[in-house]
Amino acid sequence: MAALWRGCGRLRPGAVQALTAGALMGAGDVIAQQLVEQRGLHGHHFPRTLKMMGIGFCFVGPVVGSWYRILDWLIPGNTKVVAVKKVILDQDYMDALMTNYCIWPPVQIANFYFVPLQHRLAVVQCVAIVWNCYLSWKANRM
Template sequence: MAALWRGCGRVLARRPGAAQALTAGALMGAGDVIAQQLVEQRGLRGHHCPRTLKMMAIGFCFVGPVVGNWYRILDRLIPGNTKVVAVKKMVLDQDYMDALMTNYCIWPPVQIANFYFVPLQHRLAVVQCVAIVWNCYLSWKANRM
């Protein structure tokens, strides 16, 4: 496990954008698989692969690059690693009122911890790991029949 973590760190250092895009795509795909298998209980035969691939494409093409770049911008706008800096970054990150209201119980504490404890190159992965439950919910909600 330690070797895997070190390998991920080397890839993130060399190609951060590609690594973050792959991470976001894989985790969004995992959220859809969880939604289909555990929440909707479709079973393997009822699994809708194009839907999973769509979620992965959204993560790979949009979430990874956009959110990864957003975190880099936040780091340039508000440099530092103190608790106050983490709160400032969290406040700037929560600029959509509907997202703030919907996710208020989860995202502020996650983002404060993320901006305070987690190095820049790992922040997107942390958010995507937490967001896997949210992605599962969104996938289920968007695809209710």
């Protein structure tokens, strides 16, 4: 584990964020297939897991990581007021806001207030495992 941590320390922050997002989105899909859908190992749809991982590697990691850097540039600091301002800017899509209102604002307030910039995406992706599991299940219901 220590060697993995050292290896990640040598990567660019954007690469680490992409790898983290991809791995955690893949984990969300595995959880959806195994615990929610109860497919079992023989019924596991591996291309679906790879697709979710690809979305994390290629879209969520780079885009959300960049968005957090932009938010830090637009609103520097880590006070409570700054965290609330960042949350307000982060919640700019009404349907997702209504669906996730109970989860994401508190997570993001803690994230923007307590968590250093380079770790914010990982925090969000850890919380998002449950959300990714739900999205994967919902999108792939038969």
